[in-house]
Amino acid sequence: MTTTVLVADDQAMVRRGFRLILDAEPGLRVVAEAADGAEAVRLAREHRPDVVLMDIRMPVVDGLRATRLLAGSDLPEPPRVVVVTSYDMDENVHAALRAGACGFLLKDAGPALLVEAVRAAALGDALISPSVTTRLLARFADRGEDREPRPPLTRRESEVARAVARGRTNAEIAGDLVISLPTVKSHLMAVQRKLGVRNRTEVAIWAWRTGLVR
Amino acid sequence: MTTTVLVADDQAMVRRGFRLILDAEPGLRVVAEAADGAEAVRLAREHRPDVVLMDIRMPVVDGLRATRLLAGSDLPEPPRVVVVTSYDMDENVHAALRAGACGFLLKDAGPALLVEAVRAAALGDALISPSVTTRLLARFADRGEDREPRPPLTRRESEVARAVARGRTNAEIAGDLVISLPTVKSHLMAVQRKLGVRNRTEVAIWAWRTGLVR
DNA sequence: GGCGGCCTCATACGCAAGTATGAACTTTCC
DNA sequence: GGAAAGTTCATACTTGCGTATGAGGCCGCC
Numbered sequence: 001m002t003t004t005v006l007v008a009d010d011q012a013m014v015r016r017g018f019r020l021i022l023d024a025e026p027g028l029r030v031v032a033e034a035a036d037g038a039e040a041v042r043l044a045r046e047h048r049p050d051v052v053l054m055d056i057r058m059p060v061v062d063g064l065r066a067t068r069l070l071a072g073s074d075l076p077e078p079p080r081v082v083v084v085t086s087y088d089m090d091e092n093v094h095a096a097l098r099a100g101a102c103g104f105l106l107k108d109a110g111p112a113l114l115v116e117a118v119r120a121a122a123l124g125d126a127l128i129s130p131s132v133t134t135r136l137l138a139r140f141a142d143r144g145e146d147r148e149p150r151p152p153l154t155r156r157e158s159e160v161a162r163a164v165a166r167g168r169t170n171a172e173i174a175g176d177l178v179i180s181l182p183t184v185k186s187h188l189m190a191v192q193r194k195l196g197v198r199n200r201t202e203v204a205i206w207a208w209r210t211g212l213v214r
Numbered sequence: 215m216t217t218t219v220l221v222a223d224d225q226a227m228v229r230r231g232f233r234l235i236l237d238a239e240p241g242l243r244v245v246a247e248a249a250d251g252a253e254a255v256r257l258a259r260e261h262r263p264d265v266v267l268m269d270i271r272m273p274v275v276d277g278l279r280a281t282r283l284l285a286g287s288d289l290p291e292p293p294r295v296v297v298v299t300s301y302d303m304d305e306n307v308h309a310a311l312r313a314g315a316c317g318f319l320l321k322d323a324g325p326a327l328l329v330e331a332v333r334a335a336a337l338g339d340a341l342i343s344p345s346v347t348t349r350l351l352a353r354f355a356d357r358g359e360d361r362e363p364r365p366p367l368t369r370r371e372s373e374v375a376r377a378v379a380r381g382r383t384n385a386e387i388a389g390d391l392v393i394s395l396p397t398v399k400s401h402l403m404a405v406q407r408k409l410g411v412r413n414r415t416e417v418a419i420w421a422w423r424t425g426l427v428r
Numbered sequence: 429g430g431c432g433g434c435c436t437c438a439t440a441c442g443c444a445a446g447t448a449t450g451a452a453c454t455t456t457c458c
Numbered sequence: 459g460g461a462a463a464g465t466t467c468a469t470a471c472t473t474g475c476g477t478a479t480g481a482g483g484c485c486g487c488c
Binding site for chain 4: 156190
Binding site: 370371 | 433435436438439444
């Protein structure tokens, strides 16, 4: 079964290049080309491609908005959008992924990656340009890196801490856990002592930072 | 200039396969093979490869620990590690990236991706298996998705909210911003009203979720 | 110029939260 | 079987927080 592709880019030469690369690949076929975002959306409705290669910089309607339109459309099977661009500015990456793209490629990526990105998209997976991934990972490391070892909270203490981090009051927590108010305070005091913090708000912050809740 | 590669996998057949694929590629050369993590670290010190293909499941020292050892080693130019595994369990991905890997590949990825991953790693970039990327993006969307439009807080209100989200008490905030305690309360009340929350802890939670602070 | 929004402050009340101390019961483990 | 740790609760006091109301000054905009 062949995967159908729509190429959206305002430069004819780029479209031509993509078509040559993809059509030479067994199982892939370019079924349409669009020169701007509006045309891309229209042709996508008409041809129902499996994958759309979408440039960001395009006249009339830019690629990001077109991506949002496709992702939020009423089509039974909206096409998978792989965003392609010359510039790897961070805002672009985030905007593209939030717009619903399942792939982000730089134009200097090379034919092999282009093909892989399309194949991945067709399967519902996502491929991101390696140079972009590096920075994505940097952000990820912020949240995931060798997390400060959580002081050993007991089961009950953790439950109380989690509840605090969800914004519950002591009285509500008592109700939730079916224990008395003084008991909640007792546990909370233990938590604060172990964490070295002074109030419930700091407990909540700590819980979010360390991933106790999300 | 050719990129040198060390292949670390406990299965000889896998090593053989990788070697065949990579050596067939111009500019890539496999310079050593290791059957466990300890050997991988030792051979990496000896051969100074540009890239290490590291399996996770290995005897003696597993791939994740070996990756940590290489990333944290005293080598002038530590090799780039691409983690390769048959299982894409989430913990593996996170652990690998935190261990310092600059790449994560599933063994079913296909030769083209393997080659691309090695080339990317040699350049300091990172390539992640598309099927894994999908889930990484899901997490990312948690933080980045069409962010609930922040109610328009005024400058002062934002400052107070930020301070609250850093765990400061009202009195401390008054000191920080050089205003009186009642003024702090006044601003905080406005914030709570605009956000529709009931206490400072919920303000802090909101601030963290929306990225007002990090 | 006057209207509205923002920043500032005061006073004051009720209640939640923080802190301290003590104590009984259960489970776990040596 | 006894020590240690965890869970539960009570009492009581202090502090900070949440809430209300009112009010004066500053700035931008119609």
